[in-house]
Amino acid sequence: MQQPTIQQLDIFADSRDVMLRNDVLEPLQRRDAVAARTALELLAGEYPDDGALPAMSVLVRELERGSPTPFSDHETLASARRHLEDEVVLAARRVLPAQNVQSWLTPCWRALAQRAESLPFRTADADSHAVPLWLLAGDGAAAIEAVEAIESWSRIPAPLAWMTEARYRAAGLDAAWPLLAQLAWLAPARFVALLPTLGDASLDALRRRFDAEFPGTGEVDDYSWFPAWLLLVKPALAGRLGEARVQRDQAASRATALLGEIRRREHEGDQHELIGLRQELSRLHAGLFDTYMATRKVQHR
Numbered sequence: 645m646q647q648p649t650i651q652q653l654d655i656f657a658d659s660r661d662v663m664l665r666n667d668v669l670e671p672l673q674r675r676d677a678v679a680a681r682t683a684l685e686l687l688a689g690e691y692p693d694d695g696a697l698p699a700m701s702v703l704v705r706e707l708e709r710g711s712p713t714p715f716s717d718h719e720t721l722a723s724a725r726r727h728l729e730d731e732v733v734l735a736a737r738r739v740l741p742a743q744n745v746q747s748w749l750t751p752c753w754r755a756l757a758q759r760a761e762s763l764p765f766r767t768a769d770a771d772s773h774a775v776p777l778w779l780l781a782g783d784g785a786a787a788i789e790a791v792e793a794i795e796s797w798s799r800i801p802a803p804l805a806w807m808t809e810a811r812y813r814a815a816g817l818d819a820a821w822p823l824l825a826q827l828a829w830l831a832p833a834r835f836v837a838l839l840p841t842l843g844d845a846s847l848d849a850l851r852r853r854f855d856a857e858f859p860g861t862g863e864v865d866d867y868s869w870f871p872a873w874l875l876l877v878k879p880a881l882a883g884r885l886g887e888a889r890v891q892r893d894q895a896a897s898r899a900t901a902l903l904g905e906i907r908r909r910e911h912e913g914d915q916h917e918l919i920g921l922r923q924e925l926s927r928l929h930a931g932l933f934d935t936y937m938a939t940r941k942v943q944h945r
């Protein structure tokens with residue numbers, strides 16, 4: 645029988661660490677903490693300097709340390725979330741197949757959300773609440789239920805943004821338009837921050853067009869006028885945007901409602917009322933009024 649050559653023996657030696665790493669990964673992906681710990685100790689014993697050991701150790705400990713105990717305060721939840729984001733997520737991305745990372749992390753987010761359910765919403769600790777954790781776990785129904793338990797949620801930026809994302813995840817952009825409008829009026833910075841999270845190609849295209857065309861100041865507050873501008877460039881959205889709860893104390897919200905009324909008066913041919921409505925729109929935002937008039941000139945050429 646032919647003996648293995650030195651080169652073949654080197655290949656066998658080099659593949660031993662790969663085999664041991666795979667022996668850790670397989671129970672890790674099954675979330676079998678006991679088997680993963682046993683395999684990890686074997687890898688560490690034979691290859692103590694293996695580059696995957698630190699990340700694998702983090703994931704094994706995460707499986708071992710699972711606790712159902714509710715969080716006693718917002719600070720404890722914040723600490724647990726930082727650990728998950730800063731250590732566990734990075735470790736999962738380091739050693740797990742890319743297509744499995746999100747599914748592996750989902751039970752981790754769900755466990756945090758369940759432990760956070762008893763904590764009340766506090767504006768000062770907005771991120772230390774169950775809702776954003778339910779969203780990270782991909783459970784839109786649980787997120788919606790948790791938001792609805794927050795008093796006056798539609799008038800508070802953080803829960804309004806959460807509900808907007810949850811509605812989008814559950815039913816798509818068309819269902820989310822009324823809440824997107826309310827968020828833009830109430831908290832334009834939150835509105836802008838939410839767009840990359842949603843990752844909607846058509847919404848992103850509208851945002852780029854708004855950036856290029858809207859006659860504003862270039863500040864983030866310009867986005868409070870995004871719903872009113874939409875009525876001019878995408879009039880088919882009038883029905884959906886008309887479902888948004890108008891906030892009379894905000895000029896951009898009043899302008900959106902006013903444009904809806906102007907459209908109705910135009911349809912009815914009431915020129916006398918139109919004059920006053922258009923003057924009011926001009927007072928609210930001269931640049932938006934100019935955009936509106938430009939669309940009317942195009943229509944009547």
